[in-house]
Amino acid sequence: MNDRTIGRAGFLGILGAGALGLFFAKDVTGVLDRAVPSSVSAIVPTDGWRIYTVASMPNLDPAAYRLRVSGLVDSPQSFSLADLKEMPRAEQVSDFHCVTGWSVQNVQWAGVRIADLLQAAGATKGVQALRFVSAEAPYDDSLTLKQALLPDVMLAYEMDGKPISRAHGAPVRLVMPEMYGYKSVKWVNHVELGGTTQPGYWEQHGYDADAWIGRSNGLGV
């Protein structure tokens, strides 16, 4: 190795390490996550979650919270958090995948299945789409009825054994684990039942409406 190839080898080594990192760096940061003190993880996101907002973060009072259900219903309904908790309680453990590339494994959720909500709201025939509207205006997103009735979709009010925190969508958020996270609307305060789906917030910016998580790239369901 001559003088000149030392620098070039170093440069190519950096590029090679970075290219390998595209596939394996998550394991490296996973080790770091466990090593850093909690004072650091309060500032830098290290627990796997990233908190994204498109407007100022809603701060909803659980006691005053109402979930409105409108559209194709016998009559428009509104549910308090206590009303939702009186409906059959569903629990699940599922992975959360964000379209920007990060994932969190084994998140515990508790909440209400969509079928139970539709029944309580008196949904009429002809419902083919549900639009979940966030208190974080103008965020919304839609699922087809078939997608919303999948067995691991819910309106959740608990995460990892505790009431959902503000950053994660308190008091109620949608959980749709088989699709990328932008479908799982946070701070849901209105569900509109309709005949056809409409493009949601990110879908108007180029994202897929059917955001099924691929089975490649280590993100398989």
Added chain:
Amino acid sequence: MASASEPAAPPRIERFNRTERVLHWTHAASFVALLVTGLILYLPSLSTLIAQRQIVKNVHIWVAVAWAVAIALILVLGDRRRLAEDWREIETIDRDDRRWLRRRRAPQGRFNAGQKLNALLTAGFALLFALSGFLLWLGERDHRFILAGTGAVHDLLTLFSVVLLVGHLYLALIHPSTRHALRGITVGDVDEGWARDHHVKWVEAERRSALR
């Protein structure tokens, strides 16, 4: 005629020409803009404070595109011979450089060994930032391009780059024996006496080529 009592200005020597300075400051300004917007997207405390994710994200992406275009233009329209000469110097880590890196005294060229390492790391990081950033952008639109470690690479590059930048700023602005070099990257020239003390192989080579 200048009066005899007026001291002659100390001799100066050109270290970085216009192409090199434009390249440096284009990269520096882009990096700062990308760092600020990137931190707003990355740190929860800042992203909830600013809460304009769509706008900040667009600024971040378009600054990155502008950076790539500007760098490409400089490489095409600038002094290409000089840039090729820079790269040849930077990737050559000779015996003196290796001694210098082991903290021994060793004569240095126009770039000392630390500056060479800084340049190699900066160039490598820039390419990896561009690659991982492009994949992050593409992956949002075509999910086949979501790779498990892309975000982690982009994050780690940010961490390493900030460490590198802090060291660079300390040496360029504060450290007593190196801060005299600042004029080299702003105006282009440095004090020849300082250059002889710190970069003697370069000054000697310049003198020989001037005599030829």
